[in-house]
Amino acid sequence: MDENRGIHQADSPVESLEQTIAAVEGIGRELNAVTSVMGDRARTLARKSAERSSAGEPSRNLEGVAFAIKDVIDVAGFPTTMGSKVSSGLDPSTSAPVVSLLERDGALPVVKTNCQEYSYGILGDESAFGRVVNPVDPPLCTAGSSSGSAALVAAGVVPLALGTDTAGSVRVPAVCQGVIGFKPTFGVVSTEGVFPLSPSFDTVGLFARDLPLLTTAFAAIAGDGRVADQPTERGADNGGQDDDGGGSVQTKQPLTVDLSLLESAGESAEGTRRWVDRALTEVRTTSARSEELSEVIERLSGIYDIVRRYEAYVLHQQFAEEQGELYQPGVWAKIMSGQTITEAEYQEQIVALEELRASAASIFDDVDFLLTPAIEGEVIRWDEIGPDSAARFMRYSMPFNVLGWPAVTLPIGASAQGTGAEETESARPEPARPESVQIVGRPHNDEGLLAFAARLSSAAGL
Numbered sequence: 001m002d003e004n005r006g007i008h009q010a011d012s013p014v015e016s017l018e019q020t021i022a023a024v025e026g027i028g029r030e031l032n033a034v035t036s037v038m039g040d041r042a043r044t045l046a047r048k049s050a051e052r053s054s055a056g057e058p059s060r061n062l063e064g065v066a067f068a069i070k071d072v073i074d075v076a077g078f079p080t081t082m083g084s085k086v087s088s089g090l091d092p093s094t095s096a097p098v099v100s101l102l103e104r105d106g107a108l109p110v111v112k113t114n115c116q117e118y119s120y121g122i123l124g125d126e127s128a129f130g131r132v133v134n135p136v137d138p139p140l141c142t143a144g145s146s147s148g149s150a151a152l153v154a155a156g157v158v159p160l161a162l163g164t165d166t167a168g169s170v171r172v173p174a175v176c177q178g179v180i181g182f183k184p185t186f187g188v189v190s191t192e193g194v195f196p197l198s199p200s201f202d203t204v205g206l207f208a209r210d211l212p213l214l215t216t217a218f219a220a221i222a223g224d225g226r227v228a229d230q231p232t233e234r235g236a237d238n239g240g241q242d243d244d245g246g247g248s249v250q251t252k253q254p255l256t257v258d259l260s261l262l263e264s265a266g267e268s269a270e271g272t273r274r275w276v277d278r279a280l281t282e283v284r285t286t287s288a289r290s291e292e293l294s295e296v297i298e299r300l301s302g303i304y305d306i307v308r309r310y311e312a313y314v315l316h317q318q319f320a321e322e323q324g325e326l327y328q329p330g331v332w333a334k335i336m337s338g339q340t341i342t343e344a345e346y347q348e349q350i351v352a353l354e355e356l357r358a359s360a361a362s363i364f365d366d367v368d369f370l371l372t373p374a375i376e377g378e379v380i381r382w383d384e385i386g387p388d389s390a391a392r393f394m395r396y397s398m399p400f401n402v403l404g405w406p407a408v409t410l411p412i413g414a415s416a417q418g419t420g421a422e423e424t425e426s427a428r429p430e431p432a433r434p435e436s437v438q439i440v441g442r443p444h445n446d447e448g449l450l451a452f453a454a455r456l457s458s459a460a461g462l
Contacts, residue, residue: 096193168397
């Protein structure tokens with residue numbers, strides 16, 4: 001895919017919007033990333049924006065920014081297809097709050113995006129509309145479930161997109177398509193008007209290629225549950241000292257980043273380690289939480305499996321009897337795998353989940369952030385998918401859905417894939433595959449996490 005095919009800077013807001021809509025209809029459909037184009041809605045909002053400007057009203061934070069919406073999120077007057085042939089109700093008459101909040105801050109919704117059916121699957125391989133095409137390199141897996149939103153950002157069609165993330169469904173497509181993916185703290189962003197997969201883990205997340213834009217968008221959609229913590233800059237300004245306002249000077253401590261999960265990843269994380277060497281020059285690193293993290297991850301896998309399968313089955317029972325044959329085969333098999341789980345087994349795991357979330361937070365008693373690989377191994381091609389591919393994609397993302405902690409994945413470059421043979425027409429090196437790193441923060445320190453990610457990106461020269 002030609003990386004120069006995205007939209008270019010236009011002479012006016014109206015021209016820019018029309019170029020974006022044209023790119024959605026062109027590049028977006030070529031990528032099979034589009035389910036509905038919302039041109040008229042965007043144009044109406046753009047006219048209102050122009051009227052505000054003419055009236056001398058101040059520009060809003062996201063004025064004129066076009067954004068895409070994963071098609072499990074309601075927009076009034078448009079079908080919410082879920083990437084499925086299954087009918088799950090009437091077209092919505094109201095928009096999800098997350099959409100309305102972005103619109104209120106000046107953003108323009110231009111397109112709903114193709115996704116894994118009902119968000120159930122990390123590979124992005126099953127949608128009633130077919131697979132999304134990876135703009136980085138078409139043979140590469142897009143991952144899912146928010147594959148279409150990631151693709152439109154990666155292709156430069158839109159600068160911002162909404163997705164949902166239950167076990168990595170924003171972050172892993174972001175990794176596979178070379179953009180930034182962010183999952184906020186569980187419960188901070190409203191999931192009203194968003195069709196659930198597993199309500200105990202579901203979060204609405206964001207895609208962008210620009211961290212300041214993503215941070216601004218997060219501020220717009222974060223709800224009343226947000227705790228606006230600032231970055232834990234414990235060793236930055238004022239020579240490492242801070243005046244507490246009472247005349248005394250307090251000595252700050254440098255930020256501490258735990259690398260336990262990165263150090264245990266083996267040779268597959270060499271690219272991430274090289275990035276760490278450049279980015280963490282002014283940060284204290286530790287692996288002191290290695291044993292505790294390993295124990296937490298071992299415990300949470302069983303919790304996730306039971307809770308997610310039970311909740312997904314309960315949600316889809318209403319459609320199963322009359323429309324079961326309309327589901328994609330793999331998605332249907334996942335849904336039906338939850339029918340043998342009893343409510344007692346489920347409730348037992350819900351109690352265990354709350355206990356784990358409470359106890360695991362102590363990891364941040366002396367650590368500010370965790371830095372991990374984004375996925376296990378490299379981004380794979382569609383023809384390389386095997387029985388363990390989904391688990392490898394979710395290995396480092398799913399734990400932080402279970403724990404509810406905020407996490408962001410950052411592109412850090414790419415790895416060229418050579419053939420090992422003398423270069424010929426039939427044996428040329430493959431295009432580079434995207435590489436990313438994941439940074440995890442304490443719950444409700446979402447803004448601090450994003451600020452720290454921006455600091456590391458700057459330090460690494462990205």
